[in-house]
Amino acid sequence: MKWFHLIRRWRRWRATRLPFPNEWNEILNKNFPLDRTLSQEDRHRLRYLIQIFLYEKNIRGLNGLAITDEIRVTVAAQACLLLLHLDEDDFPNLYSVLIYPTAYEASHTEYLEGGLIRESRDLRLGETSKRGAVLLSWQDAKYGAADIHDGQNVVLHEFAHQLDLENNVADGAPLLPRRSMYLAWARVFSKAYSELQKDIEHHHKHVxxxxxxxxxxxxxxxxxETFFEKPLALKNQHFELYEQLRLFYRQDPAKRARNIDRKS
Structure with missing residues (x-):
């Protein structure tokens, strides 16, 4: 275990020993406006995380997509936003990010009663595999980075699944900082989940x-996705849910949003 930590530290040093390239800053400025809402300390931390992510993860294009620095940096910035104040500085179970040019077709198997199996194909913007891969549509990843207020971001969505899977179970409960947090998390998330289902059933609007x-x-x-992109609305409508996410991510996007409003 000691050797593992030494190798890990050496890899981190290798990844961050050089200054963050100016070309990458230009990509962030052009493609990821949320970066400009962060404090100087958080912007520095984000760049550190991006360097580690791009050094350690295999990013590969599919269906003829040529991977460029624009693609790599834009995807990494969104993924690393989730890690900004967490104790870990990577996604330990992730090895590859596979990127399609646009939405892609994937097969889906559904197991029905009586042992019947139904095969179908559907169009996807992204997905997370338990085998250490995230799949994304570049068109939608780029759009999600550019529009930081619509509440929809495929990169945040799929990498939230990565955090959820760190305990090897996709159950909506990631590894929380303290064991004492799980009871409140389960209570708040169960209530909010039930409310969303009821709102959808009765065709009510929901954030x-x-x-x-x-x-x-x-x-x-x-x-x-909603926490980072519609923080004020989420906090106003579902305060307890917002607070649980704030405690987990150790970020306060609603505070950032209010600061922007005061400056504008």
Whole structure:
């Protein structure tokens, strides 16, 4: 275990020994406006995390997509936003990020009663594999980075799943900083999940996407998107849910949003 930590530290040093390239800063300025809302300390931390991410993760294009620095940095910035104040500085179970040019078709197997199996294909913007891979549509990843207020971001969504899977179970409960937090987390998330399902059933408007009503894992991923992109609305409508996410991510996007409003 000691050797593992020494190798890890050496790899971190290798990844961050050189200054953050100016070309990458230009990409962030152009493609990721949320970066400009961060404090100087957080912007520095984000760049450190991006360097580690791009050094350690295999990013590969599919269906003829040529991987450029624009793609790498834009995706990494969004993923690393989740890690900004967490104790860990990477996604330990992730090895590869596979990127399609646009939304892609994938097969889906559904097991029905009586031992029947139904095969289908659907169009996807992204997905997370338990085998250490995230799949993304570049078109949608770029759009999500550019529009930071619509509450929809496929990169935040899929990498929230990565955090959820760190305990090897996709159940909407990631590894929390303290064991004492799990009881409140379960109570708040169960209540909010049930409320979303009822709102969808009765065709009521909700700050979160209806996709969050699919299951507990999707609820956490959609809640994460909303937390970072519609923080004021989420805090106003679901204060307890916002607080649980704030305690987990150790970030306060609503405070950042209010600071921007005061400056503008």
């Amino acid at each position: 979160m996407s209806a996709y969050g009503a699919t299951n507990a894992a999707e609820f956490f991923a959609v809640a994460t």
